[in-house]
Amino acid sequence: MSTVATMAKDVLVLGAGVIGLTTAVCLAEEGHRVRVWAERPPARTTSAVASGLWGPGTTPRDSAWSKVTFGEFSALADDPASGLHFERGLQVSRVWSEPPWWVHDFVDVEMCAPDELPEGMLIGFWCTAPLIDLPRYLRYLTDRLAAHGVEIEERTVRDLAEATAAAPVVVNCTGVAAGKLAADEDVRPVRGQHVIVRNPGLSDFYVELGGEHEWAGYFPHGDRLILGGVRQHGQWSLDPDPEVAEQILRRCIAVEPKLADAEVVGHEVGLRPGRTEARLEEERIGESRVVHNYGHDGLGVSLSWGSAREVAGMLAD
Structure with missing residues (x-):
């Protein structure tokens, strides 16, 4: 049995924009048992109306994340279904x-x-x-999740305790809604x-x-x-x-x-x-781990794979 398989976790991802879907794909493809709850389906998120131009991060951390994302996009460019060109x-x-x-x-x-x-x-x-046709790309990510048996459940979460009652690990990718959900006045x-x-x-x-x-x-x-x-x-x-x-x-x-x-x-x-900078950090709520991954401002597409891979690394510990 692989190392990932022996450490597989039940993970609930909140949010179905590009950050939430990318994070869910990373975790599902590394063997975790993933569910996704989202107030809106991917086609109705802010990500769906983004211009789709990849750009480099302007801080050392964001630059590293954007380079990871660039590598992923380069690998997808030959797949017409991805919307990547x-x-x-x-x-x-x-x-x-x-x-x-x-x-x-x-x-x-x-x-x-x-x-x-x-x-x-x-x-x-x-x-x-890279230019990303976001409506097509979000469908592509949704299909990658479906290949691992992951469906998106439309559900509004008003309190993180509601999510932690449903899963031992919660990843909060709720974008601008995280301001209220995580009581983050910086959003x-x-x-x-x-x-x-x-x-x-x-x-x-x-x-x-x-x-x-x-x-x-x-x-x-x-x-x-x-x-x-x-x-x-x-x-x-x-x-x-x-x-x-x-x-x-x-x-x-x-x-x-x-x-x-x-x-x-x-x-x-x-x-x-x-947000002044994207938030990627962990906290404990009761017996559950909550990993926050939000606040990417206009660089959500550009930083998506980098921050998602970092979340996966945190949950591999």
Whole structure:
């Protein structure tokens, strides 16, 4: 019998966004007996409306997690079911005058000469990076769980004691809801909104870095193009704001005139789990172990496999 099998545990994962599903996949594939409870199904989580661009972590710990995730995404790129595709794109900033230290975590980085920069930008670089079609990717993760007999049960947990009464090990991946569930005052919603248009033929992505509240960005996923973006701190509304949508369109059209005639096919809103840094630590509630894995803000996709592997390592002890 393998080491993992002899140490298999009953684990309840709370949350079915990209952090919860990835963590559940890691644990199930290492031999643990996993259940998933989630207030919302994967298709209705914030993860489902993310732009899907992988980016490197900006702290030593997050950088390590993002590199683990990059490796996993590289291995998935040949599987059409995963929704994973690598694309070339331009990243620029009107805020930073020097490239960030983590820029070379991207692939095929080529810095722009000053005369190649879009108007108003101080730095820019072309690179190749993973883009993840999140609706398809979340289905892919759900299928990986199903292959291990794990189904997602829609259930609202109002108190961690309710979860610990059901399992000796609980992994809390509830995103912005963790603020109330774990009594963590550091968690706050960071509202994002996207405009979805029919892709007019763009294959490169574009994103402005360093913008605290608003910026231009577009992210191709086949015939679907996601336009962003905003960061609205402390706002809980999930209703699309027509004025914000108009501002997003205006900024993106200024960068890429082809978008002026693109057909708008939808609007999406999500609440990023804002926190000074992601929380990954263990506590005891009664006789149960609770591992918190939340607060990844806008880097949930990028840090997902790294933090999930760390949870798996903690439970292997």
